[in-house]
Amino acid sequence: MDTLTALATQEYKYGFTTDIESDVAPRGLTEDTIRLISHKKGEPEFMLEFRLKAFRQWLKMTPPTWPNVTYPEIDFQDIIYYSAPKPKAKLASLDEVDPELLDTFAKLGIPLNEQKMLANVAVDAIFDSVSVATTYKEKLHEAGVIFCSFSEAIRDYPELIQKYMGSVVPVSDNFYAALNSAVFTDGSFCYIPKGVTCPMELSSYFRINNPDTGQFERTLIICEEGASVSYLEGCTAPKFDKNQLHAAVVELVALDNATIKYSTVQNWYAGDKDGLGGIYNFVTKRGKCAGKNSKISWTQVETGSAITWKYPSCVLLGDNSVGEFYSVALTNNMQQADTGTKMIHVGKNTSSTIVSKGISAGKSNNSYRGLVKVLPNAENARNYTQCDSMLIGHDCGANTFPYIEVQNNSAQIEHEATTSKISEEQIFYFLQRGIPQEDAISMIINGFCKEVFRELPMEFAVEASRLLGMKLENSVG
Amino acid sequence: MFPERSKEKSQYRDGFEVFLTAQANAPQWLASLRERAFAEFERLGFPTIANEEWKYTNIAPLAGQAFRRGSLEGVDLAQVRRQLRIYPEAERSRLVFINGVYVPEFSVIEGLPAGVVVTNLAEGLATRQEFLEANFATLADFENRAFTALNTAHANDGALIVIPRGKVVETPINLFFVTVASPIAQVSFPRVLIHAGEASIATVVENFLTLGETTPDTAPAFTCPVTEIRVGDGANLEHYKVQKESLRTFHIANTFADLHHTSVLNSNSISLGGQIARNRIAVAFKAEGGEMNAKGLYYATGKQLMDSRLEVDHAVPNCTSQLLYKGMLDDKARGVFNGKVFVRHDAQGTNAIQTNKNLLLSQTARIDTKPQLEIFADDVKCGHGATVGQLSQDELFYLLSRGIETQAARNLLTYAFAHELVEHIKIESLKEELDRTISSRISSTEHGFE
Numbered sequence: 071m072d073t074l075t076a077l078a079t080q081e082y083k084y085g086f087t088t089d090i091e092s093d094v095a096p097r098g099l100t101e102d103t104i105r106l107i108s109h110k111k112g113e114p115e116f117m118l119e120f121r122l123k124a125f126r127q128w129l130k131m132t133p134p135t136w137p138n139v140t141y142p143e144i145d146f147q148d149i150i151y152y153s154a155p156k157p158k159a160k161l162a163s164l165d166e167v168d169p170e171l172l173d174t175f176a177k178l179g180i181p182l183n184e185q186k187m188l189a190n191v192a193v194d195a196i197f198d199s200v201s202v203a204t205t206y207k208e209k210l211h212e213a214g215v216i217f218c219s220f221s222e223a224i225r226d227y228p229e230l231i232q233k234y235m236g237s238v239v240p241v242s243d244n245f246y247a248a249l250n251s252a253v254f255t256d257g258s259f260c261y262i263p264k265g266v267t268c269p270m271e272l273s274s275y276f277r278i279n280n281p282d283t284g285q286f287e288r289t290l291i292i293c294e295e296g297a298s299v300s301y302l303e304g305c306t307a308p309k310f311d312k313n314q315l316h317a318a319v320v321e322l323v324a325l326d327n328a329t330i331k332y333s334t335v336q337n338w339y340a341g342d343k344d345g346l347g348g349i350y351n352f353v354t355k356r357g358k359c360a361g362k363n364s365k366i367s368w369t370q371v372e373t374g375s376a377i378t379w380k381y382p383s384c385v386l387l388g389d390n391s392v393g394e395f396y397s398v399a400l401t402n403n404m405q406q407a408d409t410g411t412k413m414i415h416v417g418k419n420t421s422s423t424i425v426s427k428g429i430s431a432g433k434s435n436n437s438y439r440g441l442v443k444v445l446p447n448a449e450n451a452r453n454y455t456q457c458d459s460m461l462i463g464h465d466c467g468a469n470t471f472p473y474i475e476v477q478n479n480s481a482q483i484e485h486e487a488t489t490s491k492i493s494e495e496q497i498f499y500f501l502q503r504g505i506p507q508e509d510a511i512s513m514i515i516n517g518f519c520k521e522v523f524r525e526l527p528m529e530f531a532v533e534a535s536r537l538l539g540m541k542l543e544n545s546v547g
Numbered sequence: 548m549f550p551e552r553s554k555e556k557s558q559y560r561d562g563f564e565v566f567l568t569a570q571a572n573a574p575q576w577l578a579s580l581r582e583r584a585f586a587e588f589e590r591l592g593f594p595t596i597a598n599e600e601w602k603y604t605n606i607a608p609l610a611g612q613a614f615r616r617g618s619l620e621g622v623d624l625a626q627v628r629r630q631l632r633i634y635p636e637a638e639r640s641r642l643v644f645i646n647g648v649y650v651p652e653f654s655v656i657e658g659l660p661a662g663v664v665v666t667n668l669a670e671g672l673a674t675r676q677e678f679l680e681a682n683f684a685t686l687a688d689f690e691n692r693a694f695t696a697l698n699t700a701h702a703n704d705g706a707l708i709v710i711p712r713g714k715v716v717e718t719p720i721n722l723f724f725v726t727v728a729s730p731i732a733q734v735s736f737p738r739v740l741i742h743a744g745e746a747s748i749a750t751v752v753e754n755f756l757t758l759g760e761t762t763p764d765t766a767p768a769f770t771c772p773v774t775e776i777r778v779g780d781g782a783n784l785e786h787y788k789v790q791k792e793s794l795r796t797f798h799i800a801n802t803f804a805d806l807h808h809t810s811v812l813n814s815n816s817i818s819l820g821g822q823i824a825r826n827r828i829a830v831a832f833k834a835e836g837g838e839m840n841a842k843g844l845y846y847a848t849g850k851q852l853m854d855s856r857l858e859v860d861h862a863v864p865n866c867t868s869q870l871l872y873k874g875m876l877d878d879k880a881r882g883v884f885n886g887k888v889f890v891r892h893d894a895q896g897t898n899a900i901q902t903n904k905n906l907l908l909s910q911t912a913r914i915d916t917k918p919q920l921e922i923f924a925d926d927v928k929c930g931h932g933a934t935v936g937q938l939s940q941d942e943l944f945y946l947l948s949r950g951i952e953t954q955a956a957r958n959l960l961t962y963a964f965a966h967e968l969v970e971h972i973k974i975e976s977l978k979e980e981l982d983r984t985i986s987s988r989i990s991s992t993e994h995g996f997e
Contacts (some may be wrong), residue, residue: 461925470920479907483935491925
């Protein structure tokens with residue numbers, strides 16, 4: 071038990087706030103707030119209409135109650151829906167960026183400054199809703215890849231936005247998606263033209279800063295015929311006692327022969343050991359394999375947030391399209407996670423793979439919820455699902471809610487689930503060979519998760535494996 | 548909000564009031580239990596697909612239908628006697644109910660060990676009031692369960708089976724719940740209470756069937772049974788449920804079982820009949836060392852909907868549960884499976900395995916399966932698996948290469964899939980009969996392949 075306490079008292083490594091004057095909207099949400107956001111951002115008319123349509127839908131909806139999580143009711147009128155660092159003239163180089171901001175990034179370990187030399191990664195850093203710096207634009211520009219903030223995209227590529235925004239996650243999809251559609255402030259936009267393989271991995275760090283700001287990002291990635299891209303999303307947030315709502319929407323569109331790989335490492339503030347504070351992470355992520363032979367692959371390592379409610383999904387419309395979902399979800403202390411995926415088989419010869427690893431420790435509750443649906447015309451659909459749970463300690467919970475709905479007899483569906491713990495025999499084996507317990511546990515956990523880790527891009531895989539080790543330090547004993 | 552909803556309820560209210568008046572002699576505890584149960588049913592109404600538990604099973608056709616309480620009125624008993632097939636193992640130990648009414652002249656209980664009680668519930672109420680007052684409806688919790696509430700409110704007959712401590716009952720105890728096809732829509736509420744005492748061994752078979760031709764004039768029937776089973780310390784109970792009702796029947800059944808120290812419950816369920824047939828079994832381990840093996844087969848054709856649900860509550864340490872349910876779905880049939888295994892905080896040493904396999908035999912059949920696990924203890928072995936598929940091409944090729952015709956090969960493989968759940972049935976003639984029924988159903992359908 072001492073070891074558990076030791077873990078629980080471990081401070082959140084990224085708990086700090088940056089003091090930058092913000093341009094803040096008044097608390098609460100009305101049509102006026104939405105008009106204000108749209109006006110502040112200088113958006114065209116169609117955006118305001120999109121937002122208002124979503125808002126009117128949202129008013130008719132109620133928050134979902136089916137996830138296996140509990141939390142106090144959210145007062146949506148007590149949230150500030152817009153805050154932006156004081157407007158400045160467009161920055162030409164990193165030197166013009168607020169040094170304090172750069173300092174924050176340095177603390178977070180985003181190699182924005184050194185990145186050009188060190189890593190072959192372009193970063194679109196979101197700092198409290200507005201993009202402040204975007205790098206590697208030129209190189210991407212050469213390849214014809216558009217990678218910019220959502221606001222810029224609305225300004226510069228309104229046709230693409232109008233065509234694809236809301237085409238995967240409609241405004242009325244669910245309560246939080248509708249809310250996001252009404253009030254989102256910024257996000258990332260990515261367009262890979264026909265036949266182009268994106269020359270580098272695209273990455274966007276999201277960071278929540280202002281204490282009362284709900285974060286509503288929106289990401290849209292479009293892969294034209296034969297194009298491919300790998301996108302990384304990583305998150306850390308400063309420590310606050312007041313719960314923060316995060317309701318993002320991510321839409322992916324893959325046309326014929328296109329491939330999108332979307333990887334996430336999420337390590338937001340999870341609240342303290344008594345469950346005080348922490349982020350509410352209510353996210354709608356969905357990809358549409360619109361074209362033939364297209365492929366969308368989701369990989370996620372979820373270790374943070376007080377509550378995670380997230381189902382990165384694939385709609386397999388195109389014939390021969392492929393959907394994948396690889397997930398590691400770790401919960402500790404009072405964290406709650408209800409996460410999984412949906413694979414909707416519509417086209418012929420579609421296949422999907424789901425590998426989910428849930429690790430529960432402390433007093434946390436970890437649920438896998440997945441849907442595999444085969445529609446009547448989806449000939450020869452194939453799904454393989456494996457969801458394994460590991461329990462560490464006896465105060466936590468691991469749940470599995472797989473939904474399998476099959477309406478075509480040529481489908482082959484397999485679902486397997488197991489539950490295990492780190493056994494004394496395993497630990498003994500390591501100890502006997504002179505490997506300390508901490509390392510042993512880290513290795514066992516890494517072994518448990520390896521099918522997921524090997525799907526991650528290299529840098530992320532290393533980070534993720536370290537992160538799990540850190541999160542579980544001392545929790546087995 | 549739902550005008551038809553209040554109609555449904557009031558329709559049952561009228562029937563309930565008539566029933567209460569007819570049962571004016573019932574003891575106070577029973578009358579008040581019935582009223583509480585009916586109040587709960589009225590509060591709940593029939594579930595809709597908005598209810599997660601009923602997401603895939605739409606009972607609107609049942610909810611919209613008016614039923615009259617089943618009776619022997621107009622039933623040709625002589626004809627029933629000719630049609631009712633009693634397998635040899637049931638010759639000397641059976642209770643027969645027709646349209647929910649106990650028929651003593653068809654029932655025989657002979658040669659059971661001394662002290663073993665097998666009687667109809669109405670009789671039991673007269674002779675074993677104290678026992679029933681203490682045990683009736685103690686396992687079947689009707690809170691938030693509309694159909695259990697409906698049965699508890701209306702049940703007036705069924706079976707009472709009490710096996711005293713240490714008794715070994717070698718002959719199976721057979722219950723026949725017969726519905727006779729009729730132009731009048733009838734409902735029956737069979738109620739069964741089984742108490743297997745300490746270290747006793749027994750076998751109970753519940754048969755649900757329809758007699759008489761189903762013609763266009765035949766009205767729908769509704770069977771709403773509730774069974775309560777208490778398996779005492781070290782007892783071993785073998786429970787069979789065979790449901791072969793007509794395609795005009797709605798069958799919504801709830802079985803509740805409590806397993807005590809080192810007790811064993813082997814539950815076997817075969818579902819072949821019904822327009823909408825739902826079978827729910829809820830098992831709770833009350834003390835360590837319990838073991839539950841649940842096996843089930845559902846074979847639906849035409850437009851049948853078959854819903855199998857199992858809830859296993861591992862509330863205490865060191866218990867084992869093994870579920871194996873298989874479904875065969877043909878034509879436009881729909882299958883629903885929901886297994887729920889809960890492993891509670893203290894239930895260390897739990898071993899729980901859950902398997903659901905489905906064979907889709909036509910292009911229009913459909914299956915919705917949800918094998919779920921909720922685990923709150925770490926030293927446990929739990930797993931579940933679900934598969935949906937069709938006959939293996941390799942196996943088919945193997946048979947074809949040996950000169951067996953396509954249709955025959957398919958039938959053989961389909962039969963083999965089902966056979967796993969029939970072969971272990973220990974009542975020889977029941978097994979043979981089911982084997983015959985299933986094989987003839989398999990060979991009578993031309994599967995829509997190729």
